[in-house]
Amino acid sequence: MTWLVTGGAGYIGAHVVQKLVDAGHDVVVLDEATTGTHRLPPQVTLVQANLTQNQTLHRLFNDYDFQGVVHVAARKQVRESVEKPLFYWRENIGGLTNLLTAMQVHSVKNLVFSSSAAVYGQPQLGSDAIIAEDAHCNPINPYGATKLAGEWMAEALTVSDDFKVVALRYFNVGGAGNANLGDEYSYNLIPIVFDALEKNESPIVFGKNFETSDGTCIRDYVHVEDLADAHVSAVEYVSAAEPKFTAINIGTGKGSSVLEVMNMVAKVSGIEFEPKFVQARQGDPAALVADVSRAKELLNWVSQRSLEDIVRSAWLAKNP
Ligand SMILES: NC(=O)c1ccc[n+]([C@@H]2O[C@H](COP(=O)([O-])OP(=O)(O)OC[C@H]3O[C@@H](n4cnc5c(N)ncnc54)[C@H](O)[C@@H]3O)[C@@H](O)[C@H]2O)c1
Structure with a gap:
């Protein structure tokens, strides 16, 4: 069985793809490959397309029997999102709507979603500044809003269609494999x-x-290699989970x-x-x-x- 990784040619996606391949998974990447130019392992197929191209998505889901999707692709520049909010909603939420529709039609129900600490906005925190997943989410820019709306949209399918969703809320990612x-x-x-x-x-x-x-x-600051390891744990976790939505902070x-x-x-x-x-x-x-206790408990992952x-x-x- 194969995992589809969207955005797999980008910075984080390429690390995730490498770790999934190393862990023995078959991987197909869908990426527009405009901002992402990273080299993929030779055994990985790259489908160069935008998530807004519905027909390509449905063809892809017809061609492969996907076990699940790791949805990494997104526009991610906060300042650009303030200047071009509709572009962000179209690409991040329009793209996710198409992806979830293809998943629903083809009964692919395991999703690992690249979310962000940006969903928390400007929280009022104690002196330790630690934030847990059940904190109130209140994003302060269109980028963060698309991440939170993406979580909500995917979560709704856990109720209507028995989807299993893990939203990994990345903190500040850096480094290179x-x-x-x-x-x-x-x-x-x-x-x-x-x-x-x-x-x-x-x-x-x-x-x-x-x-x-x-x-x-x-x-x-979390190392991108550690983050990619968390995805390998997350695909295993989501595959074995009951239909539900789980947000998990990924930091140190x-x-x-x-x-x-x-x-x-x-x-x-x-x-x-x-x-x-x-x-x-x-x-x-x-x-x-990040409060990282949930990642440790559910994914057995620590940076x-x-x-x-x-x-x-x-x-x-x-x-x-
Ligand atoms: N880098 C960080 O610190 C950070 C922090 C929190 C969350 N994230 C999230 O991680 C994910 C990956 O970030 P990154 O740093 O690797 O970015 P990146 O720009 O290097 O990679 C994103 C990839 O997605 C592709 N893509 C974007 N929109 C697409 C679309 N509509 N259709 C097809 N392909 C599309 C791009 O071509 C690119 O290859 C994003 O979802 C981002 O929001 C990143």
């Missing part, structure tokens, strides 16, 4: 810092007066501040630099760290790799 699999786009802190250094510019820090140990934002349970990440970049790259502080961005929570592993592997992928 090998030199071919690095994150090529600068939307996350670590590649943004690398890009600034490459251009001989000072990396920018948004805000220095947050109520954190060094005044900069704290986030939970430990936070790192922006300055700690920058110090790690300086250590790994050997480049000394002074960051440039600018005004905090509106809506940035001071700290957001293995450190912040240094994340930064070092990302640096080596950029500078092979």
